Amino acid sequence: MRFQLIGVNHKSAPLEVRERLAIPESRLPDICRDLTAYTGIEEGMVISTCNRVEVITHTVNGSADLRGFLHQHFHLDPEELDPHLYEFRAKDAVRHVFRVASSLDSMVVGEAQILGQVKEAYATARAVGAVRGQLDQLLTRAFAVAKRVRTETAVGSSSVSIASVAVELAKKIFGNLHGKNVFIVGAGKMSELAARHLMAHGCGSIFVANRTYDRAIGLAQKFDGQAIKFEDLYATCDRADIVITSTGAPHAIFRREHGEQFLSRRKNRPMFFIDIAVPRDVSPEMAKLDGIFAYDIDDLQQAVSSHVADRRKEAERAEAIIAGEVEKFEARISTLDVVPTIVSLQDHLETIRQAEIDRVRGRMGQLTPEQEMAVEALTRGIINKVMHTPITTLKTAAKEAEATTVVDVVRRLFNLREKDSGGPAKEAPSKEVGTQH
Amino acid sequence: MALLWLRFALGCYFVGLVYAFFALTRTSDLFSRIALHAASLGMVFHFVSLVEVFLSGQVVWASVHNGESLLAFFSMIFFMVIYTIYQTTSPGVVVFPVVFFLTFVAAVDEQPVLLTQFVSHKGWLVAHIILIFTGYAALVLSFGASLLYLLQERRLKSKKPTSLISFLPALEVIDQIGYRSLLLGFPFMTLGLLTGSIVAVTTYGHVDFLDPKILLSVLMWAVYMVMVFTRWNSGWRGRRAAFLATFAFVAALAAWAANYFSAIHRFAAS
Numbered sequence: 147m148r149f150q151l152i153g154v155n156h157k158s159a160p161l162e163v164r165e166r167l168a169i170p171e172s173r174l175p176d177i178c179r180d181l182t183a184y185t186g187i188e189e190g191m192v193i194s195t196c197n198r199v200e201v202i203t204h205t206v207n208g209s210a211d212l213r214g215f216l217h218q219h220f221h222l223d224p225e226e227l228d229p230h231l232y233e234f235r236a237k238d239a240v241r242h243v244f245r246v247a248s249s250l251d252s253m254v255v256g257e258a259q260i261l262g263q264v265k266e267a268y269a270t271a272r273a274v275g276a277v278r279g280q281l282d283q284l285l286t287r288a289f290a291v292a293k294r295v296r297t298e299t300a301v302g303s304s305s306v307s308i309a310s311v312a313v314e315l316a317k318k319i320f321g322n323l324h325g326k327n328v329f330i331v332g333a334g335k336m337s338e339l340a341a342r343h344l345m346a347h348g349c350g351s352i353f354v355a356n357r358t359y360d361r362a363i364g365l366a367q368k369f370d371g372q373a374i375k376f377e378d379l380y381a382t383c384d385r386a387d388i389v390i391t392s393t394g395a396p397h398a399i400f401r402r403e404h405g406e407q408f409l410s411r412r413k414n415r416p417m418f419f420i421d422i423a424v425p426r427d428v429s430p431e432m433a434k435l436d437g438i439f440a441y442d443i444d445d446l447q448q449a450v451s452s453h454v455a456d457r458r459k460e461a462e463r464a465e466a467i468i469a470g471e472v473e474k475f476e477a478r479i480s481t482l483d484v485v486p487t488i489v490s491l492q493d494h495l496e497t498i499r500q501a502e503i504d505r506v507r508g509r510m511g512q513l514t515p516e517q518e519m520a521v522e523a524l525t526r527g528i529i530n531k532v533m534h535t536p537i538t539t540l541k542t543a544a545k546e547a548e549a550t551t552v553v554d555v556v557r558r559l560f561n562l563r564e565k566d567s568g569g570p571a572k573e574a575p576s577k578e579v580g581t582q583h
Numbered sequence: 584m585a586l587l588w589l590r591f592a593l594g595c596y597f598v599g600l601v602y603a604f605f606a607l608t609r610t611s612d613l614f615s616r617i618a619l620h621a622a623s624l625g626m627v628f629h630f631v632s633l634v635e636v637f638l639s640g641q642v643v644w645a646s647v648h649n650g651e652s653l654l655a656f657f658s659m660i661f662f663m664v665i666y667t668i669y670q671t672t673s674p675g676v677v678v679f680p681v682v683f684f685l686t687f688v689a690a691v692d693e694q695p696v697l698l699t700q701f702v703s704h705k706g707w708l709v710a711h712i713i714l715i716f717t718g719y720a721a722l723v724l725s726f727g728a729s730l731l732y733l734l735q736e737r738r739l740k741s742k743k744p745t746s747l748i749s750f751l752p753a754l755e756v757i758d759q760i761g762y763r764s765l766l767l768g769f770p771f772m773t774l775g776l777l778t779g780s781i782v783a784v785t786t787y788g789h790v791d792f793l794d795p796k797i798l799l800s801v802l803m804w805a806v807y808m809v810m811v812f813t814r815w816n817s818g819w820r821g822r823r824a825a826f827l828a829t830f831a832f833v834a835a836l837a838a839w840a841a842n843y844f845s846a847i848h849r850f851a852a853s
Binding site: 315317318319320321322412413414415416436437439441445448449 | 735736739740742752753754755756817818819820821822823
């Protein structure tokens, strides 16, 4: 396996470095072309997301100078870049690609976006012919592994930010969020974020109440919502199904009597309070009412951390799946490495067989069809018997480290030429690489 | 032969029963799918069994066991309709045990006991049986939904992180299932009682309101009506609705049990 990978990610490099390496989508095809034109690289692709920039290649001899490619391409000082780079080869590179596609290497383990980004990068590279052989097989397998991880583990089953936990809770209460109204009380950043998440999941109208009315108007405009004067809060709050509250009030602004009023006006339809204020805006007494579901910042945080812990456990299971898949992939690719030699060996011996039959045909005189068949069967049988041991040895050796040596010996013994193999002896061209503009 | 098909159905419903107990403690999509397929297959056997009973030519649905079998089948139909609309098998937690119990009792042995009195209006009797059992089935489901609502409400109120991975559908979905079952079942129950009264009048010449069967049936209907009214008028949900639903369900069970000691609605041959 001559895979090589180099890159930076959110763990290895600060944002400033990742920003300098980031590649706009429109430039990806050019970079893939430059990559395949670089010395020692047969196939290559580049993944560039906000959390990672990675160059994945299949090389001529497994030791291409990928650092050199990055230095030249991005005009970065090696001293500045190298400490942040990680590099993987052969099996480690395969494992890394599988882990990235399966979202085990992501900042939020299990997030689904990365698989789509890898697929896009693959499609781009494939479209320009930079991915076509073994790299193609690696990526195709990586997608299958990612799917397996997603199906067989719960690594991607739940989200982890407070805003997304709030959305999940809202879904557990209301099911579909379409048409549900949201009331933001206190125009803070976190409320805005939570509201944005809820709107993204189909919530309907937004109402905003703030002690400073102008701020309420400002935030309401962002969501195309309606600003409500703070003194009208209790009269209008029951119009919302979900209330996100984060005022700086020193005591609870929603008390039991308010909850009772809301429920009565809503004919007991449930209300969900996301209370991210400290001290809390919703009194514990109100939270006890049937039909009122109030989660404060600690409750939400607890849900988040439990998800993170759950994911960690699931991630361990996913790692085990990947380890098995890496082994399988390695065995498969190794077999593929010896296939050209087996094919050329078969071709070579078949040519000899045909030549020998033609040579003696004149001396044998006219043969009946039955005799023709007998000769064919006899010669084929001999060839097959002769080939049996070398082919078995090649297939066995494919799974071992000595594969290259055995392939070499077989080629020498039978005098198999390079062109027959379709194999690895591409002369590495030495070309200049493109530069980033 | 009908009994044999019913026993096959019972075997399939057993898978549902196991699922019901399993689902209370953990979530498994695979098991939920298996239970669903087993229940569907059970319904096929059950249907064949009911058709054979019907083709036997008598109004044998008026026997206790066939009545139980029919009620179980109607409950399964309701369950499947809900599954089709909401894509959730969780009402099975309540429906499967009830259906299994009813089918089990019906499948124990052959008991072709008929109404002791000769019923002159067979058509009314059939209408009464179908309507009242549809009403019962809706009540079973509504009762199940109200229990699930309580369970889900408790989970969400407990604020334990596990509430997010609960097998139950969203609170509002459970609420809709319960309310719609209630609304759908009420007219059936009402018409079922009316047709029952017609059968009683045509058979005995009057309706004896002091008969335990009639008394409990009217009580059950009254609770049913209160449930529909409080829900429609005040949106009663959660604990209060669950209490009412439990009361209605117990009244329904009592009305069913009254068959054994009612003077006019007796199944027993003795």
